[in-house]
Amino acid sequence: MSSASWHARISCGRDTGAGFLVTERHVLTCAHVVARRDTDSVAVSFAHGGYEEIPARVVAHGGWDGRESDPGDLAVLELDRPVPLKPAEFATPTDAYGDPPRRLLAYGFPKRYDEGTLAEYRATARQLIAGEWVQLESWAAHGQPLAPGFSGAAVTLADTGRVVGMVSAAARSPEIRNGRMLPAQVMARYWPRLADLIPTPDYDQQQKEHLRHLLRQLDQPASAAPAPTGAPEYGPERLYQDAVGPLGPPLPPHRFTSLWDAAWYLLSEVPDPAAVTRFTARLADFVDDTPTRTALRAWPSAPQAHRPDPAPGRPSRGAARDAAHTWSPILVEIAPSGSGDGSFLVEVSAYNGGHRRVVGSRRLPVDRVRPYTLERIDEAYRELSVGARELLAFVLPRRWLNTDVAHWQRSADDDSPLGSFAPLVVLDLERRRSGGLQHKLRQKWQYLDERPAARLHRIDCWSVGQDQVKLTIGLRRDADMVGFATPPRADRVRRLFQASLNAAVPVMLWPRTGCRGEHRCGESVDCRGAEFLDRLAEHLAKLPPRELPRFVHELRETAYASDAPEPHWAYDLALLWEDPECLPDPTGYLHNPVG
Incomplete structure (x- = not known):
């Protein structure tokens, strides 16, 4: 801890605070530390890298608007030049908590401590206050309390030096030795690039960066996927609820501001690692751009590399059950929505070796059922291995079993009947x-x-x-x-x-x-x-x-x-x-x- 060169001292006019280097040119601190940035210059120096001040500018802001209870008390500073110092490393979002509690250190710059000093604290509980902060309490009844000059300081694990959060506030009374920490995963809400640097158990930096770039395209209004006709826009909250299911974690107190915000919450706060892949697969169904839709459905794998592994074989029911004769169905289920508005529920899935993957599930008006189904059937083929024996299986309500699905034109570019493209059967929904x-x-x-x-x-x-x-x-x-x-x-x-x-x-x-x-x-x-x-x-x-x-x-x-x-x-x-x-x-x- 004492040798960490990435601890920073931030000056903005008469205000002084702390910060920490996260890339060769970016430093994180509290927004209130640089509140005077419009009138006063911002400078950064490093406690163990000399006291030369480097000019900096605010390039990202969490939206904090001046009150102590306001969320988004984060500012990202960009240095005028890169520094030859190793940036801070982050711990996983759960590492700050434990039983017994983990000892946490903060390196700040209160009055008369230009070179900095340490304060020892611990997290009271993992529960977020107002969906934003974790409460800190003093590790012991003596020692350095949090005070002005600690704002923006990295909160680190005492044993590893890895960052778990940032000091954002201290108790007003010196008799109360506690404060608040903005956890690293909350900071990443306000600066999405930070999520790439925070370890998550099941997805690496490259996978998160890939997902962030995909969602950034869709979070821009000009390229957002249109909502289905006759249905409300499919927002991040709805996608989140689909991903976790009815028994999963409820929506967080803060509202998701973007698709990435919801995806990052699934990555960092929801213990089920498959929830985020359900999120991307569900979102893919509402994206019109085919390459983006394919990439979302294949994430975290590269689209061309994504092929489900076959499931372990079931006990044979005879020679006819030999693997060489097993079908790999593409299942299409079409059913009335039940709402009485003439719309239908359409779901298209692909089976490969017993594994099932949903490639599309939508509520649609009758005139969109056929084009949507044919488009998703074509995409479902991406889920089949090269040697798979495809079978198109339409599950239809009993009164529609005589529908001419085998005669449907295969695609906009192919007039041949769907029934000539692959074996096609119908099934009774009831x-x-x-x-x-x-x-x-x-x-x-x-x-x-x-x-x-x-x-x-x-x-x-x-x-x-x-x-x-x-x-x-x-x-x-x-x-x-x-x-x-x-x-x-x-x-x-x-x-x-x-x-x-x-x-x-x-x-x-x-x-x-x-x-x-x-x-x-x-x-x-x-x-x-x-x-x-x-x-x-x-x-x-x-x-x-x-x-x-x-x-x-x-x-x-x-x-x-x-x-x-x-x-x-x-x-x-x-x-x-x-x-x-x-x-x-x-x-x-x-x-x-x-x-």
Whole structure:
């Protein structure tokens, strides 16, 4: 401590205080020490580096406006020239506290001590007063008290000399030997560059600097991401709450003034190291600039280097569960928002080796659902390893399962159908949320993995009048997959469709268009529905169910590329395919982030 050359004496007119060197040209002190900077010059000298005064100017200010209780009592001084002294080093934000208490030292310049003197103190508690200060109390009943001339002094750990904060005030009465410290992490609120120098357990200086630069771009109004249509602007407080979840630390007493302010609070005050990555991932969803969005989602890794490691493999359920045949789904969940305003909740995630990463989650009006979904699907591919077998899985409400998602134009620059780009399946939202049906589906797949082929149950146009309950019970026992001759649009067909879903049938196929099943066409030799089921039996019935998304994808490619005058029989083929092991229940956000 006695040899630390970075302790500084600050002069501003008749006022004298302390400070400390943090870079070769920057010194920190209290704003009230240089309150007369507009009329008097500011000079800095170093206690152990000679008493030559170096002119300095204030380049950053915490916003302190003159009263003792005002926050932001910090000033950053820039020296006229660099000094050949080693700057102060910082401790982690928690190092000032302990049981027994840590002995803290402050090096100040009270009257008659031009060369400086030491005061011994300790932190009363870690709790911040007014969200800004830590109370200091004297280490012993004797010795040097805090007094004028200590303002701006670094508070250091006696055993390491590392800085934990800065003296900002002392008790007015000499009989009360206490004072206040501005902790280092609070100082970094007012001078963000300081955060790079304060150690945090899980993120290094380069990672913090990278994040700070990313957020600085977004904190500038000219480049801020626009809020979603029909929703309030997504501010730092909301992002913070999403990051910590409903059971996490509450919002601090001070309001976040910027995105970086919230991110720094997560880095320095919240014990969960993953909270800040949830913050950056959530923020990324509201950024229009693709490179910035990608960098935020990949932080703290470089975007090109970010690839999730596969999770340890689960016990095999048979040869079909071999890793070479495991799907890596991109999951799209679209559901009504529940607010009655015609908006939808859209969430896009990527699974890789069992790891799930949310790449987008928004509340959107209906006209923005498709472009947003397609854009986030494209970005989700960044989360997949090179050898991953992609699977696009749309989770839709039951009444929308016949939506033509396979025919969506893949992107603004690619007119080809999404279903021709990758294997694509749909899932029923209601069934996915049912614990009982998910359990039955796991049992069904365990059975199917032991069989070379699946049994196809046909529901022809003329059989749509059968009993719904009896069908559910029969399918649970005897069916591995169900083929419908008609789309689930007419009421009678929808009832049988629901019966099949409730029977936990893992595979369902149907034509999106064609006969509505509203008449008896069993006597017709030209029944399109019957022909469709015949083709299904011919092409798919004897294939392993786990590979059906791949075979259907190949059929769609053939259908979309066909030059025949009549549409290919599989042109409108829809596939519902659900394996809970392949698509484990989402665990991304602990609460609704957009409701």
